[in-house]
Amino acid sequence: MAKVCFVCGKQRQMGLQVSHSHIRTKRPWRPNIQRVKILVDGTPQRVNVCTRCLRSGKVKRAL
Structure with missing residues (x-):
């Protein structure tokens, strides 16, 4: 499976x-x-996210 953000x-x-x-x-x-x-x-889920989306705050991390 290809890794896609x-x-x-x-x-x-x-x-x-x-x-x-x-x-x-x-x-x-x-x-x-x-x-x-x-x-x-x-709901918390494990997904593939690029580091640019993580840095820019487009996603909310589940702790």
Whole structure:
């Protein structure tokens, strides 16, 4: 199963790694996704959330 942010839907993206000799190869760009316990509709659940959503306060952590 792919790791996707529960809040913003951020997931892995593909891009190009460019070497010094300009040889381009595909590589994945992965967001920093953490599995945390948050409040969803007043009930605590374990979901995958990216660190940008955690820092910006878009989720309320369950203690």
